[in-house]
Amino acid sequence: MTTLERIEKLFVDKLELNRDLLTPQSTLESFGIDSLDKIEFLFALEDEFKIKIPERDVKIDTVQDVVDMVDRLVAEQSAAG
């Protein structure tokens, strides 16, 4: 699975979102995600990709932002490891 596909699956499994609503351009705001949902989702991302997201207030507006952030952190942290 691509990063996007894995992230879409997390949105569906963890936040009960309808997969049809998910596109790279969709904004998280449009999903009605509140601050607690976001915390839970970041936690799930860390588990799924074995990464550490350094800041909980990380700016992610769209699904593509999430993909970019994950790809960057995977690259950084696997290199560091």
Next chain:
Amino acid sequence: MRRVVVTGLGVISPSGNGPAELFDNLMAGKSGVCRISGSYAEKLSIKIAAEVHFKLSDYVSRKTTALDRTSQMALAAAAQAWADSGIALDDAGKVRAGVYLGTGMGGAQSLDEVTTQLYKEDKSRVSPLSIVKIMSNAPAAHISIGYGLMGPCLTYTTACSSSSVAIGEAFRQIKYGLCDVAVAGGTESIVNYVSMKCWESLGVVALEDPVDASTSCKPFSKNRTGFVLGEGAAVVVLEDLETARKRGAKIYCELSGYGSTADAYHITGPTIDGQERAMKLALDEAGINADSVDYINAHGTATAANDVVETKAIKKVFGDRAYRIPVSSTKSMHGHLIGAAGAVEFVISVLAIRNKAVPPTTNLSIPDPECDLDYVPNAGRTGLDIRSVMSNSFAFGGTNAVLIVREF
């Protein structure tokens, strides 16, 4: 002193979701008890429970991410009760509206899950939402947030009487003018491995009936072995009578009496005296005498101790008339919902008045000589003149709570 009326009912229970389905199933003697569906059941000695089947999204549009099962069931029951009451509050009304819920073990389901992750799956961390799911006041808080209710938002935990206490305390706050509207009830989710194992170990849980698991709970019967653990939630809307009248509310009945006592005796053993005093206090507050009670929804747990002590306490309060009052334990069908038990049975008591009918005590075929009242064995009764009903809840810890509703 203000009068308090019941204007909305909501239930998620092993015997049905929604008041009508619940009462119909009880009148038909249908049991909600069955073999546990979870895979952990193989590790239990006693593999039966009374489980609920519901989807939160059928009642309210919100994600379950941060919600323990207790909160989900409470929100589903509250949504029913709120819609049933037809109430709409402006900002001034919301400030005068409170939430009063009972729960015995709070977010036990989520605690079970994170415990499994840490000890069994050896995970090094758990969800950051664990605390907000586990904390006992979460269900009440979610109702307060969901409906914008800004008066008191309180959670009572007195084991098996938690939600009767919650309804009784809500009643008092309305009666004495501290708020005008209350969303009150209880919720419990204990059908999981840790909780079931702990209850099983205490020796108060019914053994599975070898022929038919659904008949395992046998209140007041000579061959009773205890209760069947259940899960669920029940929520009611209570209002000051004048507030309800002003908006032209449908009124189910009046909540007129509440008795609250402690046995001050033993952490699990009940006393006749504590129960008797609670019943008498409730009658006194309701302003009625023993002759006026037409039905008693018993605590009726089917433990050796409860059923004899409760029978004796009822006789002390009602004298000879005790033998002429229908007394039933609906726990024989919906199981023991612990912190939600009193609220479910309160709803049943309201519906007994509404439907002029009394649900049975099922699985009662071998009478216990020490339990000699009219327990409405095995078949419900209709066409009765039910005007006042007493609902009993007695708890581990010795906290007794008795509620009285009467026809309005």
